[in-house]
Amino acid sequence: MNAWSNIEISSSDPEIIEINKLENNLGELPEVVNKIRELITRFEVCHFKYREHLYKIKNSILTLHTEIDPSKIGTSHIQHGDNAYKNDSTGRSFIGQQYVWAIKKWLDDDCQIQLHEDQDMKFSQQVQNWLGNKSSSKIRLVRLLLSRLTWDWKSYEELQRGGEFKDIEDQVSKMDICHYAFPQNLNLLLQGLGKMKPVENFEGCGSHDESIKDYISKQFYILNEMLLSTSEAKSLDGDDLVKMWLFACLAKTIKEQIGLKEPIANLIN
Numbered sequence: 001m002n003a004w005s006n007i008e009i010s011s012s013d014p015e016i017i018e019i020n021k022l023e024n025n026l027g028e029l030p031e032v033v034n035k036i037r038e039l040i041t042r043f044e045v046c047h048f049k050y051r052e053h054l055y056k057i058k059n060s061i062l063t064l065h066t067e068i069d070p071s072k073i074g075t076s077h078i079q080h081g082d083n084a085y086k087n088d089s090t091g092r093s094f095i096g097q098q099y100v101w102a103i104k105k106w107l108d109d110d111c112q113i114q115l116h117e118d119q120d121m122k123f124s125q126q127v128q129n130w131l132g133n134k135s136s137s138k139i140r141l142v143r144l145l146l147s148r149l150t151w152d153w154k155s156y157e158e159l160q161r162g163g164e165f166k167d168i169e170d171q172v173s174k175m176d177i178c179h180y181a182f183p184q185n186l187n188l189l190l191q192g193l194g195k196m197k198p199v200e201n202f203e204g205c206g207s208h209d210e211s212i213k214d215y216i217s218k219q220f221y222i223l224n225e226m227l228l229s230t231s232e233a234k235s236l237d238g239d240d241l242v243k244m245w246l247f248a249c250l251a252k253t254i255k256e257q258i259g260l261k262e263p264i265a266n267l268i269n
Contacts, residue, residue, distance in 0.1 A: 003037060006042065007253055019245065036057070039068060040246070047178050048178060051215065064239060078093050078177060092178065094118075099183070102126075102127035103127065104146070107139065138196060140161070143159055144159040167198040171202050172189070173205075174207070175189060176204075185204060208258055216254050217260060252264060
């Protein structure tokens with residue numbers, strides 16, 4: 001996983017250059033530090049648990065300890081099959097799975113898909129009503145949505161076309177059950193697919209509302225103050241430098257995700 005894969009950056013970005021320089025000066029890093037860095041890479045402001053995630057990352061940096069194994073993140077997501085929701089305590093995967101079952105039912109011309117014991121048939125009928133009559137283009141777009149929801153990237157790439165329905169495809173590409181606006185955004189998208197029109201004012205992956213921006217902005221300023229205070233210290237030990245680097249990575253990540261223009265505090269004494 002690219003350490004900066006959750007933000008768009010340029011190799012000539014001066015802040016990235018300074019952060020990477022600081023990392024290079026740290027030498028070989030302990031496994032726990034690498035895990036914390038991966039948690040930063042996985043952070044998204046559009047996630048419905050963004051506050052909890054940010055708190056846990058900051059605490060992990062302060063203590064240089066984490067109880068979270070990055071490899072276990074997302075194991076209850078619907079990408080892992082029809083029964084993955086049973087391991088999810090939030091209820092999100094169960095809701096997401098209802099959409100998957102309903103979409104598959106709409107796509108199933110031969111009625112060969114076996115109904116699941118937990119499938120909500122009233123909700124499934126609602127999805128059928130939203131999607132309405134079938135057409136070849138609509139079937140392709142609905143299959144594209146299903147592959148996006150279940151992270152079937154091979155099918156997803158094969159089903160992309162662009163052209164007349166590019167706007168709808170773009171919205172489908174930003175749909176996931178972990179988004180703060182789910183399931184309302186998915187309801188709107190399904191209704192849009194029924195009409196073969198994109199949704200106005202669509203909220204999808206990578207988006208944020210004003211309340212999220214306000215909260216993340218305050219957190220950025222707090223991180224900046226911490227970085228400035230650390231960089232001005234007379235002496236720094238190895239752990240201090242590691243924490244400084246991790247906080248800089250986190251600051252850069254949240255800055256870019258909400259589009260802040262303020263610079264990160266000076267990273268060099």
